[in-house]
Amino acid sequence: MTDSKTPHVIDARYMEPPDPFVKTMEMLDSLQAGENLLLQLFREPHPLYRVLKENGHRYEVELVADGTFEILIWR
Amino acid sequence: MQGLLSFDQAPPFTAPLRFFLSAPVFALLAGLILVWDGPSLLASRWTPGALAVTHLLTVGFMLQAMLGALIQVLPVVAGVNLAQPLAISRWLHVALSGGAVLLSSGFYFASASLLITGGIVLGVSVLGFLVVVVPPLSRTPSTSPTIRGLKMAMSGLFGVAALGVVLALAVANGWSIPLLSLTDLHASWGFAAWGGILLAAMAYVVVPMFQLTPGYPARLSWWYPGLLLAGVVLASLSVWFEVPGIGQLAQGMLSFLGIAFCAFTMHLQLKRRRARADTTFRYWQLGLACTIFALFLSLTATFWPALAEYNELPLLLGVLLIVGGFVPLIVGMLYKIIPFLAWLHLQNLGGGKLPAPAMHKILGEKEMNGQMGSHALALVFLLGAVLLPELARVAGLLFVMANLLLLWNLSRASWRYRQQSKLMREQLAQL
Numbered sequence: 001m002t003d004s005k006t007p008h009v010i011d012a013r014y015m016e017p018p019d020p021f022v023k024t025m026e027m028l029d030s031l032q033a034g035e036n037l038l039l040q041l042f043r044e045p046h047p048l049y050r051v052l053k054e055n056g057h058r059y060e061v062e063l064v065a066d067g068t069f070e071i072l073i074w075r
Numbered sequence: 076m077q078g079l080l081s082f083d084q085a086p087p088f089t090a091p092l093r094f095f096l097s098a099p100v101f102a103l104l105a106g107l108i109l110v111w112d113g114p115s116l117l118a119s120r121w122t123p124g125a126l127a128v129t130h131l132l133t134v135g136f137m138l139q140a141m142l143g144a145l146i147q148v149l150p151v152v153a154g155v156n157l158a159q160p161l162a163i164s165r166w167l168h169v170a171l172s173g174g175a176v177l178l179s180s181g182f183y184f185a186s187a188s189l190l191i192t193g194g195i196v197l198g199v200s201v202l203g204f205l206v207v208v209v210p211p212l213s214r215t216p217s218t219s220p221t222i223r224g225l226k227m228a229m230s231g232l233f234g235v236a237a238l239g240v241v242l243a244l245a246v247a248n249g250w251s252i253p254l255l256s257l258t259d260l261h262a263s264w265g266f267a268a269w270g271g272i273l274l275a276a277m278a279y280v281v282v283p284m285f286q287l288t289p290g291y292p293a294r295l296s297w298w299y300p301g302l303l304l305a306g307v308v309l310a311s312l313s314v315w316f317e318v319p320g321i322g323q324l325a326q327g328m329l330s331f332l333g334i335a336f337c338a339f340t341m342h343l344q345l346k347r348r349r350a351r352a353d354t355t356f357r358y359w360q361l362g363l364a365c366t367i368f369a370l371f372l373s374l375t376a377t378f379w380p381a382l383a384e385y386n387e388l389p390l391l392l393g394v395l396l397i398v399g400g401f402v403p404l405i406v407g408m409l410y411k412i413i414p415f416l417a418w419l420h421l422q423n424l425g426g427g428k429l430p431a432p433a434m435h436k437i438l439g440e441k442e443m444n445g446q447m448g449s450h451a452l453a454l455v456f457l458l459g460a461v462l463l464p465e466l467a468r469v470a471g472l473l474f475v476m477a478n479l480l481l482l483w484n485l486s487r488a489s490w491r492y493r494q495q496s497k498l499m500r501e502q503l504a505q506l
Contacts, residue, residue: 014287014348017415042283042290044219046154061218067279067290069219 008037013068021048028057028073039071086147086160088420092489093168094143095409099482101135101175102402106453106478108183109471114464120389126182132397133265134197135175140405141273142167142204144412152280153222155211163207170200178243187247194243201236205229220296224276227300231268234307238264256314256322267329268307270401272300275336277408285411286356288343295339302332323377330374337363337370354443358407361451365399390461398454398474406450406481413485414438417492424499428506432495438488446484449477 010027012020024039031037039045044061052059052073059073105128109116116124146164149155157163178193180186209229217223238261245252275296283290306329313322341363344356369392376383414434421431456470 013283013290016287017284018419043152043221043280044154046151049154063219063293065293067283067293067296 008035009040010037011040013040013042020045024048024073025051028055031075033075035074037073039073041069041071042067044069045071086150086157086164088416088492090161090164091143091147091416092413093164094139094146094171095413096482096485096489097168097172098136098140098143098405099478099485101131101139101172102478103475103482104135104179105131106471106473106475110468110475111471112467113471114460114467117390117460117464117467119386120393123183123185125390125393127179129393129397130179130182131175132402134171134178137270137397137401137405139168139171139175140409141270142171144277144408145208145273147412147416148277149208149212149225152277153212153215153219153225155208155215157207157211163204167200167204170196170203174200181243181247190243190247194240194247198236198240201232205233219279220291220293220300221276221279223297224272224279224300227304228269228273228276230304231264231270231272231307234311235261235264235269253314260311260314263307263310263326263329266396266401267303267333271303271329271333271336274401274404275299275303278336278340281408281411282340282343282359285408286344286359287348289346291339291343299332299336303329306332327374327377330370330377333370334367334374337367353440354447355407355411357444358403358410358447361447361454362400362403362407365395365403365454369395369400387461391458394454394457394461398457403447403450406447409485410438410443413488417488417495421492421495421499424496424503426503429499429502437491437495438484442484442487446477446480449473449480453477 008027008031010020010023012023015023020039020041024037024045027037039048048071049059057073057075059071062070062072064070108124108128108131112122112124116122116128119125120129143164146157146160146167149157174193174197176193177189177196181188181190181193212222212226212229215222217226238257241252242254242257242261244250245254245257279291279296282288306325310322310325310329313319313325341360344360347356349356372382372388372395373392376385376388382388414437417437418431418434425431453470453473453476456466456473460466460470
């Protein structure tokens with residue numbers, strides 16, 4: 001999951017709820033076919049996962065050493 | 076867009092609220108018993124009053140708030156959805172409250188029948204909670220240290236409750252079992268395997284989220300709950316096989332692990348991105364500092380027998396861990412969770428047509444901070460009363476005051492939420 005492959009990045013690690021959710025949904029609305037979105041958080045966003053599944057988005061999650069969850073989202 | 080914020084399947088606000096609103100009532104009762112009994116309550120950890128107060132705080136306040144919060148947060152932090160959360164919260168709340176009153180009355184009035192009934196009611200309540208929560212939780216893959224920690228905490232909850240029931244029955248029926256070592260073990264399961272692991276699993280999520288700190292490193296947070304559980308299992312084996320040396324080692328290991336976790340959390344707090352310190356931040360600093368102090372004393376006593384023989388030490392540790400540690404950490408979380416949940420439910424009610432009021436309109440910073448000040452004052456006097464028992468009644472009164480204020484703050488937040496919902500429904504009807 002590198003930034004070069006994923007031009008759209010939301011670093012939500014220091015955002016207060018519900019900003020990470022709101023910003024991710026806004027970004028997903030403008031995401032073009034074939035584009036990816038990388039969301040970075042210090043927790044797993046289970047409510048977002050549910051919405052992504054309902055909307056037909058797919059995602060992969062990776063936990064990196066500093067405790068960041070990197071969630072790569074695409075349709 | 077607004078509809079997507081619904082965090083669908085989140086339990087209704089009243090599901091956790093009933094637990095949060097009754098928790099301070101039990102702490103208030105504990106304070107009243109201290110006022111009533113005065114200095115004699117603090118003669119040792121075994122007085123009827125001390126045993127009653129301990130269980131009013133650990134079961135009535137802590138367990139009540141912990142299980143209520145879990146019903147609410149399991150879908151959010153672990154993606155675990157409980158079937159009929161409102162129905163679960165209704166019976167669990169009644170059973171836990173009834174069990175806490177019965178058990179504490181059993182201790183206070185030295186009544187065997189009340190002790191047995193209270194122990195069994197609480198045992199069945201916890202078992203009922205585990206029956207509802209464990210199957211969906213165990214089906215959820217451990218994709219985060221939080222989920223892994225929650226799974227381990229459930230075994231801690233089973234351990235502390237099972238030992239508690241055995242001890243209640245043993246005391247009531249005069250069974251010949253090693254009461255002292257089993258009571259210490261009951262406390263280890265409660266504070267480390269249940270409370271400690273649950274706290275760590277929740278801290279991984281709420282500390283960075285609410286206090287805008289860096290995250291806990293993945294590898295450490297993954298292994299930490301397992302180390303705590305291993306320490307408690309080791310302590311249990313030492314009691315079973317009667318090898319006190321291993322028990323000492325296990326207690327030392329648990330104290331060290333607790334100190335390390337609290338110190339690391341304080342280190343994360345120092346690196347926070349939120350410039351202003353709010354009440355949750357201060358409550359957590361108080362809770363972490365008191366826990367470190369308590370565990371440092373406990374660690375010293377493990378390897379320095381002269382301190383362990385000091386009669387006031389168990390009471391000092393109890394006050395520091397419960398009133399100084401767990402209660403501030405729990406109230407600090409409640410002060411974030413309650414306004415956020417109120418806001419979330421109002422936001423959903425508005426459906427994008429009406430905005431929800433800001434969170435500080437539900438519960439203001441000044442109100443929370445004032446309450447925290449009164450809790451800190453009560454804590455200072457309670458610690459003083461362990462060393463100078465003449466202070467017991469003043470300390471009890473201050474503790475009653477702090478919990479009246481907590482009850483007032485939480486009830487007012489609930490009232491404001493109801494008023495605002497009513498207002499918004501009226502406005503929506505006119506649109």
